[in-house]
Amino acid sequence: MTRINGFIGRRNFFKLAGTSGLAIAATTVGGSLITSKPKTAIADVSPANLHSVNPNQALKLLLAGNQRFMQQKRQYPHQSLARLQLVAKAQYPFAAILGCADSRVPAEIIFDQGLGDLFVVRVAGNVASDIAIGSLEYTTAVLGTQLIVVLGHKNCGAVVAAMKNQPLPGRIGYVVEGIKPALTGLNSTDAVIANVQYQVDKLQKTSTILGQLMQAGKLNIIGACYDIDTGKVIMIT
């Protein structure tokens, strides 16, 4: 399988995509992200992933890392020069995180992971926008990631702004528009969780690629909430 810095060639991507419908749906992802004419053949330095991590294993790794973080026992794994040089050749992130851009919720720190471990998409309110979904389709269908965690957090300013339902300057309104549908009739305590569940549902139901990977047993999408007071991540779906 031809890989270019962790990217699979277009032909192989469509093979991975499986059905023609899925391949058509994936055209934009393939066209914009995948180099069709590699300058060098790197099959020799980029072996196929022999250690793919299934969704349950991936979740255990994340929760174990979060435990280490909470207990101030971080191992800072996979941050050596050797690791940097290894993942420069190819990346196989074992989990993807759709998290909030909030400065207090950095995925690699709170899950105690390193280079090449996590494919992280961060945007205010962990909103599953088209671009976020496209990024997650890429890491699951092309890089082989089998777990997506939508990670909300306590005291999320984007969720609070969406609840206030007031005019916002510039393009901040785009963020809250992606959250509002989740919040109908809710109090603030439940809003963060409702938003996570809404974004999980959106990923599962609006992406053909993610949906087919789930049906094939090659992907799980779950929701979680991070407590910015304690550092603890709790599964909510």
Ligand SMILES: [Zn+2]
């Ligand atoms: Zn937030």
